[in-house]
Amino acid sequence: AQSVTQLGSHVSVSEGALVLLRCNYSSSVPPYLFWYVQYPNQGLQLLLKYTTGATLVKGINGFEAEFKKSETSFHLTKPSAHMSDAAEYFCAVSVITSGTYKYIFGTGTRLKVLA
Amino acid sequence: DTEVTQTPKHLVMGMTNKKSLKCEQHMGHRAMYWYKQKAKKPPELMFVYSYEKLSINESVPSRFSPECPNSSLLNLHLHALQPEDSALYLCASEALGWQRGTNTEAFFGQGTRLTVV
Numbered sequence A: 001a002q003s004v005t006q007l008g009s010h011v012s013v014s015e016g017a018l019v020l021l022r023c024n025y026s027s028s029v030p031p032y033l034f035w036y037v038q039y040p041n042q043g044l045q046l047l048l049k050y051t052t053g054a055t056l057v058k059g060i061n062g063f064e065a066e067f068k069k070s071e072t073s074f075h076l077t078k079p080s081a082h083m084s085d086a087a088e089y090f091c092a093v094s095v096i097t098s099g100t101y102k103y104i105f106g107t108g109t110r111l112k113v114l115a
Numbered sequence B: 001d002t003e004v005t006q007t008p009k010h011l012v013m014g015m016t017n018k019k020s021l022k023c024e025q026h027m028g029h030r031a032m033y034w035y036k037q038k039a040k041k042p043p044e045l046m047f048v049y050s051y052e053k054l055s056i057n058e059s060v061p062s063r064f065s066p067e068c069p070n071s072s073l074l075n076l077h078l079h080a081l082q083p084e085d086s087a088l089y090l091c092a093s094e095a096l097g098w099q100r101g102t103n104t105e106a107f108f109g110q111g112t113r114l115t116v117v
Helices: none
Strands: A002-009 A010-014 A020-024 A030-037 A044-050 A054-060 A064-068 A074-080 A087-097 A100-105 A109-114 B004-007 B010-013 B016-027 B032-035 B044-050 B055-059 B063-072 B074-079 B087-094 B114-115
Touching: A002 A087, A002 A100, A010 A020, A020 A030, A020 A109, A030 A064, A044 A054, A044 A064, A044 A074, A044 B055, A064 A109, A074 A087, A100 B032, A100 B044, A100 B055, B004 B087, B010 B016, B016 B032, B016 B087, B032 B055, B032 B074, B044 B074, B055 B063, B074 B087
Parallel strands: A010 A109, B010 B114
Antiparallel strands: A002 A020, A020 A074, A030 A044, A030 A087, A054 A064, A064 A074, A087 A100, A087 A109, B004 B016, B016 B074, B032 B044, B032 B087, B044 B055, B063 B074, B087 B114
16 A cells, blocks of 8 residues: 655754655555645645656745655755744655545654744 | 635534534535544545545544535534544545646645534
């Protein structure tokens, strides 16, 4: 079964520092991969998505992710953290089951940005 | 309009009450989802509707009853819930069929924060 694994349930970075959130997927076929962000008491907002083709995917708010098939990874990065980036980040994979797509989420990484 | 609207935003109900959560989208999406999210946990899939038909039920207790009356609307009927059912309930929608293409992306609502007392 397809799944995603997020390493590190909590990540702290200083404001202005590089943000790196890790996600590895398990899939025997090219996956549909996503990064979502969730601010407190809110729903999920799509940051970026990988479908097929490009290895570097640019998203909103300065985030990007690199798809590395050899490492089965889809890590999320941002060159310079901002206080407003503090949130929960979920990596997700879309899988087809019985002709229907469903989203399976990783366990999440809480990003804390230090002043 | 790329919004998924959920009502109410907050709901407190007793264990003997009957209530309903509502979700609406006008993006022409034909897949709609209910997820349950407990604090500090990822969303867990409950139900999926495809073309207004229930296609996935992730072994959810019968006290949760989904309904998809039309392609824009998704309801979750609640009855005889338990305190452990308190959670954030998220609705999502996605394009299907010819509309899907590379437009694979689930749009999520802001959720309904449910408290069962």
